[in-house]
Amino acid sequence: MKTALVTGASAGIGREFCEQFAARGDNVVVVAxxxxxxxxxxxxxxxxYKVDVxxxxxxxxxxxxxQRVAERVAQRENPVEILVNNAGFGVKTSFLDTPVEKEVEALDVMVKAVVVLTHAAAGAMVARGRGAIINVSSVASFLASGTYSAAKSYVTVFSESIAAQLHGSGVSVTALCPxxxxxxxHERGGISVDKSSPLAKRLWLDADRLVRDCLADVEAGRVISVPGRQYKAITGVLRVVPRPLVRSHRLSNRHRPSK
Ligand SMILES: NC(=O)c1ccc[n+]([C@@H]2O[C@H](COP(=O)([O-])OP(=O)(O)OC[C@H]3O[C@@H](n4cnc5c(N)ncnc54)[C@H](OP(=O)(O)O)[C@@H]3O)[C@@H](O)[C@H]2O)c1
Known part of the structure; x- marks a missing residue:
């Protein structure tokens, strides 16, 4: 029996991580x-599941x-052996149409908190010689789509970097890229999406399968987890196509100054 701490546990992917940890008998610390x-x-x-939450x-x-969450992550009693940095949100509007406070809030939740909690966890886990850190990034980390994809690029590269630094310590680091x-x-972010066309049906993932695939990747020691064959193919292409082509998909959404 282990203890996992999950941020963004109140909904979506984070809640599903909690469900699957509890189902296998792990205790959970839920943060949101x-x-x-x-x-x-x-x-x-x-x-x-008769676990402690x-x-x-x-x-x-x-x-x-x-700081309170970081202290719980580093605590010696009932140590956190799995950390899932999952909390996050989308920003619908283009950079200039978004209040800068919202942009900074996105970085606080999806970059600063990830760094602070990974630091707290890695120190405690390396001292114990075991542990797992899962940082929820995104397929968007391979795109050029505003602060959101820039933040997620940070999370993917940061996770790769810390995984390399902790290699051999018994502590794994995985970037999950849904x-x-x-x-x-999408509803919370006011982002309208197509869920019903035949293409959309092939693209959309269910959180339970996503988390199951991620935990299998963590078990297998993978540093980057991209669940779903469709997204393995898409990210495979995105990693090799020239960057001007990657950037061009945002041109239709470029900012148009009001007259
Ligand atoms: N769904 C997708 O298509 C998709 C794709 C790629 C990546 N992701 C990533 O997956 C992660 C989880 O998102 P989701 O899809 O599960 O979205 P969700 O259903 O909207 O859940 C987001 C979670 O983050 C928490 N949260 C947001 N701001 C917070 C804050 N300031 N402090 C603490 N908790 C906060 C929310 O809880 P409270 O409101 O209770 O605080 C909620 O539990 C995010 O990092 C997201 O970027 C999602």
Whole structure:
């Protein structure tokens, strides 16, 4: 039995990680802002799987809250042996149409918190000689699509780098790169997406399969996990095509100054 700490546990992919950890008998520390949803998740997981669930309500954009989570990650009693940096959100508007505070908030949640919590976890895990860190990135990390894909590029390269530095320590680091996945992500971000066309049906992933594939990749020691054959093919292409071609897919969304 291990203890896993999952950020963004109140919904979507994070909630699914908690479900699968609890199903295999692991205890879970659940982190997100919505305390009510976390308490509901605790009651569900403890009732169904007889594991212990700790609720840690925190806003990762708040320095004090982030520090509390980092302290729990590094704690010696009931040590966290698996860290999932999953919390995140999408920004619908183009760079100049988005208030800069929102851009910085995205970096706080999807970059700063990932760095702080990975640092806290890696130190404690290396001292124990074992552990696993999963950083939820995105297929967007291979694109050039605003602050979101820049933040996710950071997460992918950061994870590769720390995985290399910790090689042989007993601690693994994996960047999970999902493509379109059925969660609350697009609705919360006000991002309209096609889910019903035949192409969309082939593209969209279910969170349970995504997490299952990711955990198999972690078990296999993979540093980058891209669940789904469709996304393995897409990211394979994105890694070799010239960057001007990668950039060109955003041209239709370029900022047009108002007259
Ligand atoms: N769904 C996709 O298509 C897709 C594709 C690629 C990558 N991803 C990535 O997958 C991860 C999970 O997203 P999801 O699809 O599961 O979205 P989701 O259903 O909207 O869940 C997002 C989670 O992040 C938490 N969160 C957001 N801001 C937070 C903050 N300031 N402090 C603490 N927690 C915060 C939310 O909880 P509270 O609101 O309770 O705080 C929620 O639990 C994200 O990193 C996202 O970028 C998603």
């Amino acid at each position: 802002r919505n305390a009510e949803r976390l308490e509901e998740l605790k009651a569900h997981l403890e009732g169904r 700790e609720v840690l309500a925190a806003d990762l954009t708040d320095a004090g809250d982030l 493509g379109f996945t059925h969660t609350e992500f």
